[in-house]
Amino acid sequence: DWNHTVDTTDPRYYKWTQWLFVKLFKAGLVERRKAPVNWCPGCHTVLANEQVIAGACERCGTPVEQRFLAQWFFKITNYAQRLLDNLSWIDWSETTKRAQENWIGRSEGAEIAFPIARRRVAPDRHEPAQLHAERPVIRVFTTRPDTIFGATFLVLAPEHPLVDKVTTDEQRAAVDEYRRRVASFDLVTRKKTDKEKTGVFTGGYAINPATGEEIPIWIADYVLMEYGTGAIMAVPGHDERDFEFAEKFSLPIRRVIAGEGDHEGTPLHQAYVGAGVLVNSGQFNGLSWEEGKRAITEWLAERGLAEARVQYRLHDWCVSRQRYWGPPIPIIYCDECGAVPVPEEDLPVVLPYVEDYKPDESGVSPLARVEEWYRVPCPQCGREGRRETDVSDTFLDSAWYFLRYPSANRDDVAFDPELTRKWLPVNMYIGGEEHAVLHLLYSRFITMALHDLGLIEFEEPFATFRKHGLIIKEGAKMSKSRGNVVIPDEYIERYGADTFRTYLMFLGPYQEGGDFRDQGLQGPYGFLNRVWDTIVPVEQLGSEPVSGELERKLHATIRKVTEDIASLRYNTAIAAMMEYLNAVREGGRRANRAEVEPLVVLLAPFAPHLAEELWERLGHEESIFERAATVGFDRVEGGNWPTFDPEKATTDTVEFVVQVNGKVRARIPVRRGISEDEARAAALADENVQRFVNGAPVRKVIFVPDRLINLVV
């Protein structure tokens, strides 16, 4: 519907994107904070986690670095549990749901406090004073509190804020050197799982709250600052990564879980991560690991040293970008009032025209170079203020666009409540799988947030989501560098849009994509031409009604096409129409009008131009698309061609396959609803069957209603 288009770069659209930002800001769902963020050196901007694909920028493919910067975040993590829970009832493809599930990454465990020990004193040194006073703690997150008696050391992420505090003078140089090295890696290098473990000892110790032992504190880059607390208790006996680390640096490995056939002294040649019973764990010995988890967490919690906790892998959505293109973030900074949202009546904040729009290495947004634009008074106190010069992520634009369509022509509201109630949520959404954790996740979050603000009545934007497949060319992924990109215009010029479109639907299952081959266009091209040749000139069409086998075939085709369209099986829908046309043209006979008219209607969604033209030539005033919208075997109202009706359209007889000892020997017409005995008699009456039974006694009859009779002799 061309009267309802949206353009996210139009100020009349992004005004409402900014409005949305302000709404969420006022609801406490937006926050500016300093945090480790992904920096793309190619685009000169920060990126959200979802936009880092295998360590590289989603747009340009440059490996991403980590930087510690103040940025705007949407608190999507507040919705982690709901985003996860709702997956159980929305009708989405399993793979997409699983991708979101993995991305949200819920794990249950405990956060445990390990008090930092007084520094072990070398004989000729004094303890530094600052470590005595408070006994600060290192908090770790673990999913295996049951293994705490086996925690023989701690590992901090190199960026962990307590690293300085625990590092001793002797180790200072080594620690600093290691941290520098890690900082120089991009994320691809850092997160490689196959590289050897590295790390250094800080010189500091912590107290294992379960055993009371002093255990060494290390830093290593396999511990990530952005997950959990950025620190782990290492249990080498029961964690593969910790085991590898302990082996390399000769740290103690202790068994605290005994699997089947193990006892407390069974040596560990690799981490044992399976189920089992607690050993070497004091009063908890003998508990199963599941019981152990609960009991140990409770025991530590009583002493204020632990807390059961759910951890998500999902992070808050970093929405600031240092690009030029994008809606300016509608915030004004004021020395007195802080970050003040732009009042709704002042929206949109229009992107200024600039000559030099390219971001640079400095990390400062291009808008920060436009002083006359960013210098504005504070909307609250009127004193000198400064606009936020970052723009918002373009994924924010698309996270709510579906709400805008019905209200696209309204400048007074983002989306009209009445229209929204009428048209949304989206019934069927079809898109690429690559958006599983980008667009689809963001849209769900925004929808939930708007729901909670009372602005819409539903909390899931897309009732049904289906992914489309990827189309490859001659067996290879299309790419500009390979020079095998399909340019539709070239094909449309040669074969027409109808052929091109029909071929795309025909070349494979829609949800799996397929292989685009130039020669393949011949099929649909010939088919559509044959449709034309069969119908034109219309004066020569016969006027008899559809009858006999062809009538059955027509009903079956209407049904199949209808069902296949609904289930996105376009390739078989088209095949069914081809089959039907072949039957109509069988032996070069003249087609009847009643035989071809329904075909034109069925074809309309695939070859609209052809169908429209033929429909007109067949003498119809009414648009084919109005007609097509009413077709369907459960939705036909009137109409002048036969329609499929499961009650009426069935015939009395049906062809049975007759097998003798499992081999097909005959096909016989049999009345519907026949009994097993009657079937047996009918089958035995057949000459061919008699030949194979050859007088032998029938020991068993296998009877599949409406389908098959198998005589076992």
Place this chain on the structure above:
RNA sequence: GCGAAAGUGGCGGAACUGGUAGACGCGCGAGACUUAGGAUCUCGUGGGCCGCGCCCGUGGGGGUUCGAGUCCCCCCUUUCGCACCA
């Protein structure tokens, strides 16, 4: 490493809840019509003995069943997600 999906003619792909494997299309072969055709039409087209017919055939091996592309177990291969997430 974890998870998921998929392996069917020369090719893209059909086959509903187990019931004549290869629909439909491409390609190929033969023929017709044509001055000609890369247009159109007709017929043929999984493999083998190439004769009715029979035998063998859905990645490999086993199993369940009267009957398996379809269900179960093991293996192989490919593709796609996630990936040092504690």
